[in-house]
Amino acid sequence: MPLxxxxxxxxxxxxxxxxxRIVTMLSREHGKIRAVAKGVRxxxxxxxxxxxxFMVADVQLYEGRSLDIITQAESIGSYGAEITEDYASYTxxxxxxxxxxxxxxxGGSLQQYLLLIGALRSLARRExxxxxxxxxxxxRSLSIAGWAPSFVDCAVTGAPGPHTAFVVQLxxxxxxxxxxxxxxxxxxxxxxxxAALLAGDWPVAAASPERIRSQASGIVAAYTQFHLERSxxxxxxxxxxx
Amino acid sequence: MYEGIVQELIDELGRLxxxxxxxxxxxxxxxxxxxxxDVSRLAEVLVEVREKVRFCEVCGNVTEQERCxxxxxxxxxxxxxxxxxxxxxxxxxxxTREFKGLYHVLGGAISPIDGVGPEDLRIRQxxxxxxxxxxTEVIIATDPNLEGEATASYLSRxxxxxxxxxxxxxxxxxxxxxxxxxxxxxxxxxFEGRRVVQG
Numbered sequence: 001m002p003l004x005x006x007x008x009x010x011x012x013x014x015x016x017x018x019x020x021r022i023v024t025m026l027s028r029e030h031g032k033i034r035a036v037a038k039g040v041r042x043x044x045x046x047x048x049x050x051x052x053x054f055m056v057a058d059v060q061l062y063e064g065r066s067l068d069i070i071t072q073a074e075s076i077g078s079y080g081a082e083i084t085e086d087y088a089s090y091t092x093x094x095x096x097x098x099x100x101x102x103x104x105x106x107g108g109s110l111q112q113y114l115l116l117i118g119a120l121r122s123l124a125r126r127e128x129x130x131x132x133x134x135x136x137x138x139x140r141s142l143s144i145a146g147w148a149p150s151f152v153d154c155a156v157t158g159a160p161g162p163h164t165a166f167v168v169q170l171x172x173x174x175x176x177x178x179x180x181x182x183x184x185x186x187x188x189x190x191x192x193x194x195a196a197l198l199a200g201d202w203p204v205a206a207a208s209p210e211r212i213r214s215q216a217s218g219i220v221a222a223y224t225q226f227h228l229e230r231s232x233x234x235x236x237x238x239x240x241x242x
Numbered sequence: 243m244y245e246g247i248v249q250e251l252i253d254e255l256g257r258l259x260x261x262x263x264x265x266x267x268x269x270x271x272x273x274x275x276x277x278x279x280d281v282s283r284l285a286e287v288l289v290e291v292r293e294k295v296r297f298c299e300v301c302g303n304v305t306e307q308e309r310c311x312x313x314x315x316x317x318x319x320x321x322x323x324x325x326x327x328x329x330x331x332x333x334x335x336x337x338t339r340e341f342k343g344l345y346h347v348l349g350g351a352i353s354p355i356d357g358v359g360p361e362d363l364r365i366r367q368x369x370x371x372x373x374x375x376x377x378t379e380v381i382i383a384t385d386p387n388l389e390g391e392a393t394a395s396y397l398s399r400x401x402x403x404x405x406x407x408x409x410x411x412x413x414x415x416x417x418x419x420x421x422x423x424x425x426x427x428x429x430x431x432x433f434e435g436r437r438v439v440q441g
Contacts, residue, residue, distance in 0.1 A: 075427065098355050234357075237359040
């Protein structure tokens with residue numbers, strides 16, 4: 001299969017040589033793809049603007065020895081302009097694509113692809129706050145990858161909740177009898193918000209107060225980085241003001 | 243693979259941006275085989291550039307003195323500052339001979355995924371230059387890519403001051419190009435930024 005075609009969302013780009021770029025994409029059918037886009041940094045490039053991060057494109061590639069080569073790109077969804085207009089959305093989208101890049105190291109899936117596109121579209125349309133959209137994306141992305149947190153029943157024994165001890169390493173809330181000494185206790189409202197973000201219950205999420213959102217964001221960040229087994233560089237730049 | 247110093251030269255040249263192994267080999271053999279090639283002059287210039295060149299204390303452009311030639315030039319208008327990402331962009335704009343104001347080099351663009359936030363750029367120095375009210379217009383000339391647009395958006399939010407106009411370089415169709423070959427993003431921008439020619 002020397003030549004193939006797929007839909008893909010651009011995660012990030014790196015400069016290569018004089019005018020080329022290495023484009024990392026998450027595709028619908030081929031998982032994560034790293035490919036060279038030749039000449040895209042020149043102002044006369046025909047598809048440079050379609051291969052910017054947060055863009056969704058119909059791309060045609062041919063298989064190279066180490067990296068594939070992009071021969072054509074047609075825009076399907078252009079969220080970059082709307083996202084960059086709002087700094088909070090831009091920083092949130094940066095965390096999303098960095099997470100998608102790391103979480104699909106062992107191969108992507110259609111669910112991860114659709115989730116990321118949905119999240120970027122939601123950010124571009126300002127459907128919910130940037131911070132809430134980001135936290136919801138992170139929880140759902142981890143769930144798809146097999147690290148679904150539990151916010152009601154005990155993550156270890158399955159004992160019905162509610163529980164308040166939250167242990168990142170154990171996968172969520174745990175019953176008192178298995179909670180390690182000194183395990184942090186979460187406000188029930190924070191757990192409700194986290195469960196709402198995981199389930200996509202936006203009315204509940206939107207009604208949450210700022211203090212609870214801030215606590216939930218800290219939990220999501222810790223949970224994500226623990227399971228990805230590395231820190232997310234973009235996370236420290238997130239603008240939680242919106 | 244070559245022996246000793248020749249391979250070392252190829253390896254060192256190959257570490258330069260845009261120089262691959264083949265190009266490095268070609269340059270190395272040019273140096274070795276061309277008698278007229280003044281190696282000592284090249285070596286002198288390389289050492290000098292590392293020793294003498296620094297960043298302008300006002301705008302961040304490259305210079306051999308404390309302040310660059312543009313900041314020292316009294317004919318330049320101090321009322322307008324053009325904000326660019328890199329010193330290379332100053333040279334590109336100077337080639338147009340259209341701009342007679344001063345510059346401010348940020349030193350990059352905001353890119354959270356690369357770990358570059360606003361505090362890593364020379365934004366604080368820009369705000370200090372605007373404090374005395376001399377500047378009446380800031381032209382944001384960051385690259386027309388995602389990071390450049392995000393940086394422009396961040397700056398425009400920050401630069402809300404009385405009697406200060408903040409403008410962004412126009413983007414659109416390249417001169418000499420055909421409309422039918424323009425991509426939809428660029429063409430869309432050209433429509434957005436169209437100007438009145440009559441009426």
